[in-house]
Amino acid sequence: MAKRLWVERGEDGTWEGHSDEGAVIKFGRGEGLFTPGDLLQLALAGCAGMSSQFAVEHALGEGKGAKVVVNAQYSDDDDAFLSFDEQVSIDGTDAHLSEEDAAKLEERMRRHIDKSCTIKHTLVRETPVRMNIKIRH
Known part of the structure; x- marks a missing residue:
């Protein structure tokens, strides 16, 4: 349920x-x-961060995580978001990652986010919204 x-x-x-x-x-x-639009963007960013957490902690240690910034392209004419751009940043300097290890971590994070981020899955496809309005009188 x-x-x-x-x-x-x-x-x-x-x-x-x-x-x-x-x-x-x-x-x-x-x-x-x-605003509700801010919450949507935060949900997308939070989903990427939480989805990639296992990969980040596995590579960098417990308690480490990503900073995810989301920028949205908004249309006043349509009153809708047209697109979202996510920037996922990791500070791996303490772990002294090699170029190869950094590339592997990036790929693991991408796979985790693509597999597990429900918000991203929902936004990349057309998702119907049904509304029912009830007024007690």
């Missing part, structure tokens, strides 16, 4: 996302808040 997620408007005008497991995230429009 899928995890139940929902959002509700807070008294201060912000929005809160909730899960049955108790996770909460505040978002909205304004200073210091992520």
Whole structure:
């Protein structure tokens, strides 16, 4: 069964996302808040980071991880993102990787992300969204 997620408007005008497991995230429009579009980009970046974690820790040691920056191309006319560019960076200087070891790590990370990143899988194909609106009266 899928995890139940929902959002509700807070008294201060912000929005809160909730899960049955108790996770909460505040978002909205304004200073210091992520927008829904920001959350989508963070989900893509987080998915790449988490998917590649095993490969990074195996090569560099426990607790090491990637920094993933996502930039989006946005169209005002379509009110939609047209593309996303991810930059995955690893600081491997402490491990003194050879060129060959760095290339192997890059390939392992790419394979892990391509295999395990649900957000990337979802965004690269057309994904239908069904909406049902109920109004109690």
